[in-house]
Amino acid sequence: MSYGLEETSSNKVFHGTLKKYSFTSAALGGLKANFNLFLPVNADTEHKVPLLVYLAGLTCTEDNGAQKGGFFGAASSEGIAILFPDTSPRGAGIEGEDADWDFGTGAGFYLNATNPEFAKNYNMLTHVTTELPAVLEQSGQPIDLSRQSIFGHSMGGHGALTLYLGSKTKQYRSASAFAPISNPSQAPWGHKAFSGYLEGGIDEGKANYDATEMIAKTKESVHILIDYGTGDNFYKAGQLLPENFLKAARDAGHDEVQVRVRSQEGYDHSYYFISTFASDHVHFHANFLKA
Amino acid sequence: MSYGLEETSSNKVFHGTLKKYSFTSAALGGLKANFNLFLPVNADTEHKVPLLVYLAGLTCTEDNGAQKGGFFGAASSEGIAILFPDTSPRGAGIEGEDADWDFGTGAGFYLNATNPEFAKNYNMLTHVTTELPAVLEQSGQPIDLSRQSIFGHSMGGHGALTLYLGSKTKQYRSASAFAPISNPSQAPWGHKAFSGYLEGGIDEGKANYDATEMIAKTKESVHILIDYGTGDNFYKAGQLLPENFLKAARDAGHDEVQVRVRSQEGYDHSYYFISTFASDHVHFHANFLKA
Numbered sequence: 326m327s328y329g330l331e332e333t334s335s336n337k338v339f340h341g342t343l344k345k346y347s348f349t350s351a352a353l354g355g356l357k358a359n360f361n362l363f364l365p366v367n368a369d370t371e372h373k374v375p376l377l378v379y380l381a382g383l384t385c386t387e388d389n390g391a392q393k394g395g396f397f398g399a400a401s402s403e404g405i406a407i408l409f410p411d412t413s414p415r416g417a418g419i420e421g422e423d424a425d426w427d428f429g430t431g432a433g434f435y436l437n438a439t440n441p442e443f444a445k446n447y448n449m450l451t452h453v454t455t456e457l458p459a460v461l462e463q464s465g466q467p468i469d470l471s472r473q474s475i476f477g478h479s480m481g482g483h484g485a486l487t488l489y490l491g492s493k494t495k496q497y498r499s500a501s502a503f504a505p506i507s508n509p510s511q512a513p514w515g516h517k518a519f520s521g522y523l524e525g526g527i528d529e530g531k532a533n534y535d536a537t538e539m540i541a542k543t544k545e546s547v548h549i550l551i552d553y554g555t556g557d558n559f560y561k562a563g564q565l566l567p568e569n570f571l572k573a574a575r576d577a578g579h580d581e582v583q584v585r586v587r588s589q590e591g592y593d594h595s596y597y598f599i600s601t602f603a604s605d606h607v608h609f610h611a612n613f614l615k616a
Numbered sequence: 617m618s619y620g621l622e623e624t625s626s627n628k629v630f631h632g633t634l635k636k637y638s639f640t641s642a643a644l645g646g647l648k649a650n651f652n653l654f655l656p657v658n659a660d661t662e663h664k665v666p667l668l669v670y671l672a673g674l675t676c677t678e679d680n681g682a683q684k685g686g687f688f689g690a691a692s693s694e695g696i697a698i699l700f701p702d703t704s705p706r707g708a709g710i711e712g713e714d715a716d717w718d719f720g721t722g723a724g725f726y727l728n729a730t731n732p733e734f735a736k737n738y739n740m741l742t743h744v745t746t747e748l749p750a751v752l753e754q755s756g757q758p759i760d761l762s763r764q765s766i767f768g769h770s771m772g773g774h775g776a777l778t779l780y781l782g783s784k785t786k787q788y789r790s791a792s793a794f795a796p797i798s799n800p801s802q803a804p805w806g807h808k809a810f811s812g813y814l815e816g817g818i819d820e821g822k823a824n825y826d827a828t829e830m831i832a833k834t835k836e837s838v839h840i841l842i843d844y845g846t847g848d849n850f851y852k853a854g855q856l857l858p859e860n861f862l863k864a865a866r867d868a869g870h871d872e873v874q875v876r877v878r879s880q881e882g883y884d885h886s887y888y889f890i891s892t893f894a895s896d897h898v899h900f901h902a903n904f905l906k907a
Binding site (some may be wrong): 336337338339392393397554592593595597600601604 | 627628629630631633683684685690761845847882883884886887888889890894895
């Protein structure tokens with residue numbers, strides 16, 4: 326199929342190129358979708374580079390991580406591409422979609438909706454895992470899709486962990502997250518998302534889209550890095566619950582080489598926190614992407 | 617005098633702290649003014665750190681450089697504070713102040729207005745060079761004001777160069793700029809600013825606020841670094857004219873140790889360009905701030 330891919334901007338950054346594209350997304354019900362793609366300077370069709378996917382948090386777009394994440398210095402030196410999807414469909418026209426900042430537009434939660442009202446458009450899981458790789462492939466990007474890893478922030482950290490752990494095809498070699506929503510079936514944001522998007526509500530979310538539930542059932546060796554800040558108000562409010570994820574991982578036999586969860590004293594939920602540990606995360610993934 | 621300094625936000629970043637403050641600015645005619653201040657983790661009253669002042673470009677606020685500049689990694693490792701002033705007074709209520717993006721609000725041009733309509737509020741030169749250091753001093757910030765350098769982007773690059781070259785007290789040890797408006801008396805942005813803010817118009821601007829005119833008359837040794845991108849549409853449109861500055865510097869006997877102007881292939885005017893060379897600039901200033 327043709328996606329009608331259109332390049333809408335291009336910026337040189339850290340010797341590589343960041344381009345924004347727009348296309349017609351079947352996964353999102355035929356709506357226009359945007360993404361940003363960073364290619365390091367060494368990428369070309371003779372030398373395909375690995376791909377790191379960055380999933381942003383609530384209210385964000387494909388631009389926040391690109392503008393404020395501070396990922397490009399490390400990605401340039403490692404020779405890794407970064408894909409920045411949007412966080413939800415835009416303009417589906419569903420009633421109440423724009424009423425709250427933590428549901429609907431900007432808050433797609435990286436799942437496939439089963440509630441009939443949302444099921445046509447809110448399929449960010451398929452968009453990220455299947456559709457965007459196909460778009461990159463079809464448009465001839467110099468990317469080796471057999472080498473992918475994934476990371477994200479907050480809701481996007483939830484997305485990174487669940488897409489990594491949920492992939493039966495082992496699509497991603499490693500996952501990392503900044504302040505992820507780690508146990509959404511036990512947190513208000515998760516309750517709201519699961520109740521709204523899923524016909525089976527919180528139970529369906531708990532069964533399919535909860536990283537803590539998933540790591541508890543994962544037997545295979547994993548490569549996961551998580552950072553969160555002790556000054557993060559959403560952490561304090563019980564929205565993130567990284568300790569639950571850590572406990573479930575250790576109980577399931579994943580040691581600190583497989584699952585490392587770092588508590589960062591005094592850091593908050595902002596991109597200032599992310600940028601501080603941005604290079605750490607890129608280099609972490611490079612260990613696996615370039616292995 | 618009391619400035620009524622108020623801390624309005626605080627974020628930990630790269631082991632240091634970024635705080636936003638608001639105060640009543642006499643230089644800006646009694647309006648509220650904001651600034652951001654980054655302090656590296658090693659700063660305390662027993663160990664005062666040097667200060668690097670970052671002046672942002674047209675339409676920006678005190679936030680753009682902090683959020684997108686990518687300066688904090690290098691500033692943290694060098695142990696240097698960074699001050700981010702706003703780019704103009706806000707809410708002066710002067711007719712036409714908000715009509716254009718390149719004049720008035722967000723476009724103070726780092727001069728002291730002499731046109732009576734603007735003279736009460738548009739005094740960004742005094743705000744940056746005198747008032748903000750006094751605010752930092754009075755509030756007991758752990759900063760050694762005898763060690764200051766200055767840099768900026770576009771209009772803020774113009775500001776950095778002119779404040780550095782214009783300081784009779786040698787307030788700044790070094791200056792650098794990303795894509796500076798280098799010869800404003802020959803460029804449309806400069807014509808608009810000088811005609812609007814200055815009673816003597818372009819002639820007054822050329823005499824007092826044009827970096828190319830100033831370097832031509834500077835006998836003392838200087839420390840200046842400039843980067844601009846060959847893909848910058850404002851460069852192509854003749855708004856920046858860095859070659860004029862370079863020629864004037866060489867004609868006045870400033871060699872490439874004193875004045876280095878680097879043409880960066882393919883980069884544009886955005887913060888993606890700035891972030892690429894951010895560390896270079898911070899390390900450049902560290903040579904002089906820590907000498």
